[in-house]
Each structure stands twice: as C-alpha cells, then as structure tokens.
Amino acid sequence: MTTLLALAAGVLFTVGTYQLLGRDLLRIAFGIYLLFNGVNVLILAMGTVSGREAPFAQLPGPYVDPLVQAFALTAIVIGFGLATFLLLVAARLAATQVSLDAEAAREWHR
Amino acid sequence: MILPWLLVVPLGGVLVQLLAWSAPQLQARLALVTCTASLVLSASLTATGGAPPYAVSGWPVPVGIALQADPLSCLMLLLTGSVLTAAAAYQLGGPAHPSNPVYHLAFPLLLLALNGLFVTGDVFNFYVFFELVAVTSYLLVSQGAHHALEAAWKYSAQSVFGSVLLLVGVVLLYGIGGTLAFTDLAKALDGPAWPAAPFLLVAFLLKGALFPFHFWQPDAHAAATTAGSMILAGVMINVGLYGLYRFWPLIGGGELGRVVVAVGAASLVFGAAAAWTQGDAKRLLGFSSISQLGFPLVALGWGSVAALTAGLYFLIVHAVAKTLLFATTGLLADRVGSTRLRALLGAGSGRIGMATAYLLGVLSLAGLPPLAGLLAKIGLLHAAVAESKWWLASLILLGSLMTLGYGLRGFQLLFWLPPALREPWTVPRMVQVVIAGLGAVLVALTLAAGPVWRFCGQAALALYPQGGWP
Numbered sequence: 001m002t003t004l005l006a007l008a009a010g011v012l013f014t015v016g017t018y019q020l021l022g023r024d025l026l027r028i029a030f031g032i033y034l035l036f037n038g039v040n041v042l043i044l045a046m047g048t049v050s051g052r053e054a055p056f057a058q059l060p061g062p063y064v065d066p067l068v069q070a071f072a073l074t075a076i077v078i079g080f081g082l083a084t085f086l087l088l089v090a091a092r093l094a095a096t097q098v099s100l101d102a103e104a105a106r107e108w109h110r
Numbered sequence: 111m112i113l114p115w116l117l118v119v120p121l122g123g124v125l126v127q128l129l130a131w132s133a134p135q136l137q138a139r140l141a142l143v144t145c146t147a148s149l150v151l152s153a154s155l156t157a158t159g160g161a162p163p164y165a166v167s168g169w170p171v172p173v174g175i176a177l178q179a180d181p182l183s184c185l186m187l188l189l190t191g192s193v194l195t196a197a198a199a200y201q202l203g204g205p206a207h208p209s210n211p212v213y214h215l216a217f218p219l220l221l222l223a224l225n226g227l228f229v230t231g232d233v234f235n236f237y238v239f240f241e242l243v244a245v246t247s248y249l250l251v252s253q254g255a256h257h258a259l260e261a262a263w264k265y266s267a268q269s270v271f272g273s274v275l276l277l278v279g280v281v282l283l284y285g286i287g288g289t290l291a292f293t294d295l296a297k298a299l300d301g302p303a304w305p306a307a308p309f310l311l312v313a314f315l316l317k318g319a320l321f322p323f324h325f326w327q328p329d330a331h332a333a334a335t336t337a338g339s340m341i342l343a344g345v346m347i348n349v350g351l352y353g354l355y356r357f358w359p360l361i362g363g364g365e366l367g368r369v370v371v372a373v374g375a376a377s378l379v380f381g382a383a384a385a386w387t388q389g390d391a392k393r394l395l396g397f398s399s400i401s402q403l404g405f406p407l408v409a410l411g412w413g414s415v416a417a418l419t420a421g422l423y424f425l426i427v428h429a430v431a432k433t434l435l436f437a438t439t440g441l442l443a444d445r446v447g448s449t450r451l452r453a454l455l456g457a458g459s460g461r462i463g464m465a466t467a468y469l470l471g472v473l474s475l476a477g478l479p480p481l482a483g484l485l486a487k488i489g490l491l492h493a494a495v496a497e498s499k500w501w502l503a504s505l506i507l508l509g510s511l512m513t514l515g516y517g518l519r520g521f522q523l524l525f526w527l528p529p530a531l532r533e534p535w536t537v538p539r540m541v542q543v544v545i546a547g548l549g550a551v552l553v554a555l556t557l558a559a560g561p562v563w564r565f566c567g568q569a570a571l572a573l574y575p576q577g578g579w580p
Contacts, residue, residue, distance in 0.1 A: 020271065025263070028267055029267075032267070032270050032271065032274070035271070035274045036274060036277075039274055039277050039278055039281065042278060042281060043281050046281055046284060046285040067284075067290075068284075071234060071281065071284075074234075074238065075277060078238070078241050078273075081245075082241075082245070082270050082273070085245065085248065085266065086263075086266060086267060086270065089248075089252070089259065089262060089263050089266060090263070092259055093259055093260065093263055096259065
C-alpha cells in the first residue's frame, strides 16, 4: 500500500511539475493543483494506512494516525482555495489582455 | 495572558471592518486603530519578556494547540506592528486611495496571519498561518498599478509552489519526529531531519526572495501600492528569513550551512549589481532587498550565536530602513504618477525632510558610522575575522560598498538634480508623521543599540541554548 501511495504521489508530482514549466496560465494553475494533491497523498502515506482500523473508539485497535487525516483535510481545503485563486487571477488576466499566454502578459506589461 | 489577544484583536478588526464595508475612509481608520493596538500589545509582551506556552482553550499540548512567545517571536511581533502601523497610516493619510474595500480588509487580515505565524508553537499551524500570510499579500500586490495583476500572478504562482514545498517539509518533519510542537520536535529528532531540509529551505528562500528564487519580488514591489510595498519590504520577505531561523534547529547542519552561506553571498553580490542598473525607483529598492537579506542568511549559515545576533539585528535594521525608503520613494511616485526614475528625476529636490529620511535609510543600510547597520556589519566582520574567513569578510565589505553606491545613485537622481517644472505641493501631515516616526526608530536603533543587541542575543540563544549549531 505504501508503495502504491508513493507511486501515486510521484506521478502527481511529476505531472504537476511538468505542467508548471509551460507558458499557458491555466496549465500552471492546474499543475499547482496536481502538486497539492500529490502532497495530500504523501500526507496519507505518513499515517501507515494498511492493516489498521479507522480511529473509532468502538473498533479494536491498532488505529491509523487520526492527526494525519486532519492534516490532509486542512491541506485539501487550502490547496483547493489556492488553485481557485490562481484560476481567478488567470481569468482576469485573460479578460484584460485576451490571452492565456505568460509571454503575452509580459509584453502587455511594457 | 496577552498572547491570545494578539489574535483576537486583529480578528475583531476584520469583523468590524466588514461592517464598515461601504465606507473606505472609515475602513482605513479602523485598520490603523487595529494595527496600533497590536503594536501596543506586542510592546507590552516584549516588556514582560515574552510569554510561556499558552494552551488554546485549555487543551494540553499533545492534543491541543499551543501559542508561545520567545524573544525571536517578540522581535518579529514588534517589527510587524511597527511596519503595519506605518503602512496603515500612510494608506490613511497618503495621496493614493484605492477605494476597493477588500484592499483595506487586507491590513487586519495580514496582522492576524503574521501575529499567528510568530506565536504559533507547532509546525502545522505555522504552515496554515504562512499560507494565510501569502494569500493576503497577493491581495495587497494585486491592487496597485496597471500591471499589478500580472505581478500578482507571477508572485502568487511562484509563492504557491513554495507553499507546496513547505507543506511537504512540514509533513516529512512530522513523519520523522512523530510530533508537531517545535520544542518536542527538537527533542524527538536525533540530528537534523535531512529529508525535510531541501523542501523547507527552498520554500523559505522563495518567500524571502533570495538570489535564485527572487524573480517575483522586484515586479511585486513595483506594482504594489506604496503601503503594499512598505509591508512587502518591511515584513513579508522577512517572513522567509524568520522561517529559516525558526526551523534551522530542526534541519540545519554542516553541509546545509555551507549551501546557505553560498546562497547568501550570491544574493548579496547579485542583488547589489542588479540594483545598480535599474531604471525604476521601486525596483531599485526591491533588488536592494535581495542583496541586503543576504547578510542575515550568511549569518545563519555561519551558526555561532555572535553571528546570529548580528544577523537578527541587521534583519530589524533593514526592515525599518527599507520601509522608510519605500515610504519616501512611494510618496514621490504617487505624486508624479510613475515609478520610473526618468520620470522622477529631481522630483524630491528641495524637500529637506524627505531627502534626510532617504539618506538616513541608505546610510543605515550601508553601515556608515555611526548608524545602525554598522554595528551588525562589525559583528559579522568580527565573527569572520575571528574564524579567519577572509573571503567572507571581504564579501561583506564589498556588499556594503555596493549598497552605498546604488543607494547614493538613487538619492542623487531623486533629490539632488535640479527640479523639473512642477506645481508646488505639500507632504500630507500623516505621511510626515510616518516618515519622521520611521526615521526616529532607525535613530533609536542606533542610540539604544546595546539593549536591542542584547535582546537579539537572547533570541539567538533561545534558539540554540548550546551556543550555536555544530
């Protein structure tokens, strides 16, 4: 299970980083969202998922680490909020200059 | 019991300002009141010598959240309070008034986030507050000049990448140490947590806009409003350095120290060289920040308590001086309607007060005797010579000399050229107070250098009770 999570996190990081390197503003925003989801998987992997019970008092232990799941929840919300913000700025930029290209934004600046 | 109020007061400020949504002038006033209240709270906290850990709503530490204030936190809280108060006062009394209510809301929100960042006792809340600081500062940058949106995009995209790295670092720290509180982590780790180190290092260097990660900073400075630039230079980039100083006991060690010294030295030289060639008054100051923050970074990489003390002292001096420089330059730019040096030639000529303030800021940064920056640089030079690291000593001297060069170039272009034909204008009363107040703080940092230096020493010693990292 840990190997699977590590692989998933690795794929998400790779694809996210690749998307960051382009010039398309939308792709950059989505790349960052993929990166955040890669971190979420990494957070879950910290909590030793396989072979443990959900942290309910009715179930017999040993439990997974509940703190890690609280992190993941917080990180999902923050990542989603930031991705939304980036998309919003990208949309505003596109509306003012009719392009989603980073180089075009630079020309417009001068 | 001051600690929780540092968060409650700004939060109350946010709520009250939401009620005054449609009255921007009232909002600006409320922002100033909130920032001043926080400054007073921070000052009384510092006067009582910090605060022991405070468990939020009575839950003990492994379960609940702890707030704490050691001397380093007090130092940063005082700095934040002063800079934000100055910026809010400029916003209220200065010439440019963006009437967007969201912009005024940024002041108490930022205060809440920064106070939380400096008093939090665990690494995950550090991340959450760090994120809150970042989002609020995007707000500040995006409200400025016509190209502000593009600068805000550049800033936010790079900074969000930094927060991803910070989150990875924090989670890895938890995975290795098994706990979140800074104090418990230091005990739980045996030796530096090297897997987390590169992530945290890059995240903080991005936030601090140090040399290889500086791209966003000059643009953000040039695009932001004057108050926004003051906050960016006075607090925001120092957050990166604060993070490094705070996390260094957990991640720092031999090889990483050398990397940090190299990055700091590169920043020092590159920033100064780039500042010399700028054609924009605010970008000149922005590149200058890249160069100046190299000093505290080199001090951190060095590791002895003497060097850390000098680094922290210089961090404070730089923050106040740069806020002052942005206030004077920003006022001229707001008057003329451009930040280009070509448009600003001689714009401040004949303005003795502003010229003195600008010169005071530049000379403090360059470390001209007897001004404040000199003491920090003597401290660093002393440490360098004591360990016979001559190349580092000469680098520090070179950096100071270049500071003097580009600083005086800016001074000459803004204040020493014959004035272009312009209608007479007066500096608003509130802005006079801001500039005079920041200048007075700089002079006070020189006159009261002994106590301030000792306090910085306490802050460094609280991080490294054994007298420096090995």
